[in-house]
Amino acid sequence: MVLADGNTTVEVNGIALDLSVRGRGKPLLFLHPEIGFDRAGPALDLLAKGAQIIAPTHPAYGAAKAPDTFNTIDDIAYLYLDLVEKLGLSNVALVGAGIGGWIAAEMAIKDRAPFSHLVLADAFGIKNGGREDRDIFDMWFVTDADLAKVQYFDQKLLERDISKLSDDELYAMARAREATSRYGWKPYMHHPKLKGRLHRIKTPTLVLWGAEDRIVPPEYGRAYAAALPNATFETIDRAGHFPHVERADEFARATLNFIKG
Amino acid sequence: MRVFHFTEQPYSPAWVDHGGALRITIPNKRMDPIQAGDLLHRYYDEWQLADELGFDIMVNEHHSTATCMASTVVVTLSILARITKKARLLVLGYPLAHRPDPNRIVEELSTIDVISRGRLNMGFVKGVPSEFAPSNANPVGTEERFWEALDFIVKAMTTHDGPFNWESENFHFRQVNIWPRPVQTPHPPIWSTTGSKHNAQRLGERGYTMATLGTGYGTRPLYEAYREAYRNKFKSEAPAERFGYLGLMAVGRTEAEARRRGELVADYLRTLPFTPAPFRNPPGYISIDDNVRLMKAAGRPPNRSITKDGRAINMMTGSVQDLIDAAMLFCGTPDQVYDQITDFCESCGGMGNLLSMSHAGFMSHEDVVENLTLFSQEVLPRLKEYRQPDARAAAE
Numbered sequence: 001m002v003l004a005d006g007n008t009t010v011e012v013n014g015i016a017l018d019l020s021v022r023g024r025g026k027p028l029l030f031l032h033p034e035i036g037f038d039r040a041g042p043a044l045d046l047l048a049k050g051a052q053i054i055a056p057t058h059p060a061y062g063a064a065k066a067p068d069t070f071n072t073i074d075d076i077a078y079l080y081l082d083l084v085e086k087l088g089l090s091n092v093a094l095v096g097a098g099i100g101g102w103i104a105a106e107m108a109i110k111d112r113a114p115f116s117h118l119v120l121a122d123a124f125g126i127k128n129g130g131r132e133d134r135d136i137f138d139m140w141f142v143t144d145a146d147l148a149k150v151q152y153f154d155q156k157l158l159e160r161d162i163s164k165l166s167d168d169e170l171y172a173m174a175r176a177r178e179a180t181s182r183y184g185w186k187p188y189m190h191h192p193k194l195k196g197r198l199h200r201i202k203t204p205t206l207v208l209w210g211a212e213d214r215i216v217p218p219e220y221g222r223a224y225a226a227a228l229p230n231a232t233f234e235t236i237d238r239a240g241h242f243p244h245v246e247r248a249d250e251f252a253r254a255t256l257n258f259i260k261g
Numbered sequence: 262m263r264v265f266h267f268t269e270q271p272y273s274p275a276w277v278d279h280g281g282a283l284r285i286t287i288p289n290k291r292m293d294p295i296q297a298g299d300l301l302h303r304y305y306d307e308w309q310l311a312d313e314l315g316f317d318i319m320v321n322e323h324h325s326t327a328t329c330m331a332s333t334v335v336v337t338l339s340i341l342a343r344i345t346k347k348a349r350l351l352v353l354g355y356p357l358a359h360r361p362d363p364n365r366i367v368e369e370l371s372t373i374d375v376i377s378r379g380r381l382n383m384g385f386v387k388g389v390p391s392e393f394a395p396s397n398a399n400p401v402g403t404e405e406r407f408w409e410a411l412d413f414i415v416k417a418m419t420t421h422d423g424p425f426n427w428e429s430e431n432f433h434f435r436q437v438n439i440w441p442r443p444v445q446t447p448h449p450p451i452w453s454t455t456g457s458k459h460n461a462q463r464l465g466e467r468g469y470t471m472a473t474l475g476t477g478y479g480t481r482p483l484y485e486a487y488r489e490a491y492r493n494k495f496k497s498e499a500p501a502e503r504f505g506y507l508g509l510m511a512v513g514r515t516e517a518e519a520r521r522r523g524e525l526v527a528d529y530l531r532t533l534p535f536t537p538a539p540f541r542n543p544p545g546y547i548s549i550d551d552n553v554r555l556m557k558a559a560g561r562p563p564n565r566s567i568t569k570d571g572r573a574i575n576m577m578t579g580s581v582q583d584l585i586d587a588a589m590l591f592c593g594t595p596d597q598v599y600d601q602i603t604d605f606c607e608s609c610g611g612m613g614n615l616l617s618m619s620h621a622g623f624m625s626h627e628d629v630v631e632n633l634t635l636f637s638q639e640v641l642p643r644l645k646e647y648r649q650p651d652a653r654a655a656a657e
Contacts, residue, residue, distance in 0.1 A: 170557070171549065176555070178401055178545040
């Protein structure tokens with residue numbers, strides 16, 4: 001299936017998936033984080049200089065109605081494996097940020113064959129500490145304003161006047177908040193079995209982390225990398241939980257360098 | 262009309278110097294368990310008195326809060342089932358969406374129905390938003406889990422021929438077989454609450470009793486939505502007994518005495534803001550549309566308590582007079598209170614169950630006894646005789 005640049009809808013298993021496609025070359029499946037597509041723009045354009053970016057909107061994050069039965073990350077992981085098959089993709093660079101990184105890891109433990117490289121940026125999905133350790137910042141029990149302060153290193157990015165946002169932007173925010181809870185409320189933003197299955201991912205993996213991430217701090221990323229058999233860990237300075245937003249240039253450079261190798 | 266005595270069983274000693282948080286995050290070192298026991302014994306004494314005076318009884322539960330010590334309403338119901346004699350025992354509500362195990366709920370409530378000799382009214386609610394923190398149930402899917410749990414409860418209470426199977430996305434039980442089964446047939450009456458017409462319709466279609474809180478003179482449209490759905494389904498008019506309304510109650514021998522009690526009981530509403538902001542709107546509890554509306558309103562939900570002359574008041578900050586005007590509070594001498602209640606009832610087109618919060622906050626035992634006793638002597642007999650308006654005639 002040939003994909004043209006731009007936004008398109010592909011039906012997989014009867015589910016309509018919105019894809020954003022841009023660039024030429026090696027296919028790079030980009031899985032957006034829990035804030036949705038909202039601020040992924042600059043990073044994708046930079047990545048598109050070295051790869052063909054295919055970026056789906058996760059079910060329940062977009063305007064399309066998600067199947068009622070979709071409530072685990074596994075549901076999305078299997079759907080995207082079917083998407084890769086339907087598009088006839090191979091030698092794919094699989095890149096996921098935040099909850100997208102969790103989806104990517106769940107895909108790769110199931111079937112790593114289509115993927116040449118894996119990039120996990122500030123990914124959720126595993127539990128490292130003991131039962132009384134809060135590994136992952138509790139995102140829903142702070143106000144939106146306080147959450148943003150924890151998400152971003154550059155506090156200028158917080159200066160967003162809600163009253164100036166369009167309805168589309170407000171709906172995207174509201175959907176993203178609900179969708180993330182749908183998939184990640186309990187167990188909180190992780191799958192208790194995932195860490196024990198990561199050994200299956202022999203794919204070369206870059207675990208890329210915002211040095212100032214306070215949602216899932218860098219030590220969480222180091223533990224992720226340690227549980228993967230073929231992973232390297234890198235941080236990006238002056239970036240919080242969304243390095244692809246705060247340091248799009250660095251994020252794209254590190255990712256493209258890695259997938260070239 | 263039936264009148265239910267209700268208190269949230271507050272731990273009022275912690276209502277001072279709480280720094281803005283009475284719920285969810287308030288540390289329990291702020292409670293003296295001995296004093297809590299004294300208060301709880303007092304509340305049971307007052308319910309026993311209410312039973313003797315001819316009231317019915319309403320109870321509820323909340324979690325991680327100094328405003329309501331009933332963290333498991335099954336305990337409250339169990340005690341009342343044994344120590345009261347005549348009163349209907351209404352739980353409003355049992356928070357279904359916070360609970361993982363409806364099978365256990367059926368076992369608890371059936372047992373309570375048996376011990377109370379068939380006096381249980383089962384009011385089910387989804388659960389308040391902030392309490393998804395203590396329950397850790399996913400606020401997404403609340404609506405579906407609520408209705409499915411209700412279906413399960415009805416099925417379990419009405420199946421008498423041995424085990425049945427129930428396997429769904431939400432619940433997995435393969436050998437459901439309830440012992441003991443409830444006394445009331447086919448099952449104890451089901452109640453719920455609502456603030457939306459959509460939900461009112463769903464309740465009307467099922468013929469469950471519907472109660473509202475804080476809707477004041479804006480109640481009628483919700484009742485009408487129920488009545489229409491009920492009429493379509495059952496081909497008859499919904500009786501007044503299908504409607505309930507929660508009002509605060511302060512009666513006194515003089516107006517001044519009643520107003521003093523009104524101030525005390527209104528403290529219940531005034532604690533509503535003391536839920537820390539991060540816990541008020543968990544993701545998925547309200548719809549995406551409502552969330553967008555809330556963002557546009559900068560997080561402030563609209564006032565929905567309506568006075569008789571159409572004024573929207575904030576029930577958390579309104580004066581006693583505002584609350585009286587909005588039928589949030591019935592307050593005055595017995596004659597005044599009777600007139601306020603029946604006037605409100607006419608405006609609803611009939612309402613058969615007054616859920617009367619006759620105690621809140623710092624109100625003393627003596628005040629509660631007097632509030633209940635005076636009401637039972639001077640108002641309750643007249644309300645029992647009160648002839649409900651004809652809903653269809655009143656609508657025209």
